[in-house]
Amino acid sequence: MNRRAGADTLAGGTGGQIETLQEAFRVLSGAATTVEHASRFRAVVGEYFAGDGVDFFRRAGGRWEPAGEGEVHGETDLPSPAPGSRDAALMDAGNIRLVQNLSDGSALGIRLLRRGTASPYSDSDLITLRLLLTVYDNTLREITARRNEKELIFSLNHRVLQLNSLIDTGIEVASLAGESPPHHLALERAASLTNASRGVSRVLRGDGTAEDVWFPHRASPGAGDGYTHMIESGFAFGGEQYTFQLFDRESRNGVIPFEETDKLLLDALARQVHASLENRFLHREALEKQKIDQDIAVAASIQQRILPASLPVVGGYDIAGVNIPSKSVGGDYYDCIPLADGRLALVIADVAGKGVPAALLVSSFHAYLSAYLEAAVPLVELATRLNRVIAHASTEDKFITAFFALLDPATGSVHSVNAGHNPVFLRRADGAIAELTLGGIPLGMIDMDFPYQSESLVMGNGDRLLLYTDGIPEATDDRQRLYEEDFPLREFVAGHTPGKASAFIDELIADVKKFTGAAPQNDDITALYLVRH
């Protein structure tokens, strides 16, 4: 495809010229980049016009610059196309200078220099050069379109990637079983999706200390912190300030500013981390509550085993009891225990406080009480010992009010100690009411050998004894009024004398519930009722 062959062909017709142009089109179309395209064009022209010097210039923005690789021979003395004209050409002193405006708004200038003894350029050479420039323009347009198409596809794929990664990251940071904190993963994803050269997530704690995590990892944070462009996002949670900063968006041509969508992406990831931290917090709380509920369930199970499943049947007497805890674990206790000597121990107690701690104290109380009763410890001594051990077993704000009575079923004699508990009502068959209050301070209130007192009485036929906890007189309705204020328990005891002990209990509980209505039960309700027939 050299000039001589081309010139001969051109002299004889256009067939060879067409071949030359077709070959040029094939060669130039195969260029992958505009730089390669320019180099190939230079080679095509150089080969066609063999032996001659060829200079290339490109004008973009009004200034001519050498184009492609190779030596430039002398000054840029190119002609300018007249207004409305596509090109301008000069042929003088054996040189051709040709300028052609290209379709992308730039212009290409070519200077063919005569050298040696070769024949001078002809009009046909100028025509060929013009046609080659047209091929150059067309193939450049094709390459540019191909490149733009490729960049568009790449850009669209990258957008799809960003959206997909945003969804995936949302799922991953929301995972409660994640190995690393969610803000670490979010930083990594934000940096890669925005092409940031590096980034940092900072957690500023309430005490002023901060934790910085860099992406990529930096052994010595602080060094080389300079940057040209930066975007940031953040939020506050749990008394801590979370901040994400991304630095210097990368491109193949160096650092460039971040796009608006980069900031939107960073904000979205920061929001996902915020939501994840909230979810983790709520999940932890739920687990803790679940654990507490399990503990309470265990304590409730223990307490249920402490309370009597059934009460003993004692000839000549009818006994009934009830315990309705206000929480799943209560602090009330009652029992009716047959002793080896044939007597019956009647006990009711109320721990200050509710929940697991109260249940634990009730458990200790039950264990000591059982041991002392089995050892036949006298009632006053029993109260003194219990006061001491409960004082040791409990915190300062925990104590137990209790009432103990030993009943001899054969004689009806009752020997009792009231350790700071509500008065126990004895309703005589004739309607008279007596209150059993003699005893001493609540158990565990003072760590000392307190001298408890006891009292004795005899229950006759038709006499009734009510032991109860303060959950009954202090039951409140939805206006916080006390049951005792409107319905004194003493009067209820006096006025209700059903034949069966269980019927009395049922009537008492029904009366309390009727008073409290829909108001929540704020204390345990426990009662033990004994009738001598």
Added chain:
Amino acid sequence: MEQPFSLTSELRGTCLIITTAGYVNNVGGEAIAVEFNRHFEHGIRHVVINLGQSRVVNSVGMSFLIEIIEHLEEAGGKLVFTDLDPAVDKMLSIMGLFQYAGREKSVDDALRALASAGKGSQ
């Protein structure tokens, strides 16, 4: 957290194996391209890139990988990625790289695949 980029390479027969670690960004992508070009100029046409220690690749880094694929395609060669983290695998897949490049679980698998395709040797 991802480490700074580093790269090692070895030749097994006519196959170039490039193993990377860290963030494949502009710096990492360019380092891979330089290493590839160094061997490509000497006729290497079968390349395995082990990204097992690179869990993060950005689009600038990917553009270098695409260029390597294009060069190999034009020259009748083949590129195979191995040891891909699931996130990177998905990323390269969405960007369309596996239309022209292979992926295998390990370098040995990649070498076997290239050998069985008659495109590489060990």
